[in-house]
Amino acid sequence: MATTHTLDVPGARLHYEVRGAGPLLLVMGAPMDAAAFAPLADALASDHTVVTHDPRGISGSLLEDPEQDSTPELRADDVAALLDALGAESADVFGSSGGAVTGLALVARHPGRVRTLVAHEPPVLALLPDAAERLVVVDDIVEAFHREGIGAAWKKFMASAGFDVGNDGGSTPPPGEPSEQDLANSARFFAHEMRGTSCYEPDVTALTAGPARVVVGIGVASGGLVTHRTSTALAELLGTPPVEFPGDHGGFLGQPKEFAEALRNVL
Numbered sequence: 001m002a003t004t005h006t007l008d009v010p011g012a013r014l015h016y017e018v019r020g021a022g023p024l025l026l027v028m029g030a031p032m033d034a035a036a037f038a039p040l041a042d043a044l045a046s047d048h049t050v051v052t053h054d055p056r057g058i059s060g061s062l063l064e065d066p067e068q069d070s071t072p073e074l075r076a077d078d079v080a081a082l083l084d085a086l087g088a089e090s091a092d093v094f095g096s097s098g099g100a101v102t103g104l105a106l107v108a109r110h111p112g113r114v115r116t117l118v119a120h121e122p123p124v125l126a127l128l129p130d131a132a133e134r135l136v137v138v139d140d141i142v143e144a145f146h147r148e149g150i151g152a153a154w155k156k157f158m159a160s161a162g163f164d165v166g167n168d169g170g171s172t173p174p175p176g177e178p179s180e181q182d183l184a185n186s187a188r189f190f191a192h193e194m195r196g197t198s199c200y201e202p203d204v205t206a207l208t209a210g211p212a213r214v215v216v217g218i219g220v221a222s223g224g225l226v227t228h229r230t231s232t233a234l235a236e237l238l239g240t241p242p243v244e245f246p247g248d249h250g251g252f253l254g255q256p257k258e259f260a261e262a263l264r265n266v267l
Contacts, residue, residue, distance in 0.1 A: 021045075104202045
């Protein structure tokens with residue numbers, strides 16, 4: 001059973017949820033909200049206190065200025081504020097996709113607050129040899145959103161990321177009619193979040209010199225995805241081998257129990 005809470009942070013009010021008992025574990029995405037991680041959080045709650053949240057501007061986390069861009073640094077500061085609200089000096093952190101980028105920024109900006117970060121498939125395009133070309137594609141996707149709408153932007157996004165639509169481990173928008181909240185979250189992502197996340201360049205010195213242990217996770221079925229390349233590049237820079245997790249980029253959605261067990265083994 002999850003308890004729900006709100007926290008005022010500069011420029012926003014965050015929605016967050018707490019489950020279970022045991023060592024503190026923060027589980028996060030971006031733009032994925034707390035609801036998307038509920039099955040994984042439930043599977044971990046038997047031996048961890050699991051905290052999930054809606055990133056600023058997504059679902060229940062409302063902004064004072066809806067036009068404010070979301071950056072990994074802003075989201076990392078929000079997570080540090082969550083730790084303060086929980087009365088926790090430090091925690092383990094699992095972040096997937098944009099949430100993994102948030103975790104990397106958290107380790108760099110707030111030394112000592114993270115014990116172990118498991119960064120699952122962070123889309124850090126700046127680390128790729130073809131980074132300039134990849135970032136041009138990001139701009140094209142954002143422009144397609146403004147010009148043609150959410151559907152066109154998602155189509156370009158999925159193609160550029162390397163997904164086989166229909167066999168994506170839950171990474172595409174769900175089939176059927178999206179809810180108003182789904183549409184709002186997608187619009188927020190393309191207009192105000194995608195660029196900041198994709199352009200983020202990890203501070204490798206901070207990640208390796210600080211007290212945090214940083215583990216890069218890659219889905220066993222993610223071989224054709226751009227995030228497989230970015231994750232491999234990050235692991236090489238950190239000098240640590242990546243750890244395989246069930247499924248692909250969204251493996252925690254389709255196999256939450258198996259994914260939770262793999263995460264426990266890492267922690």
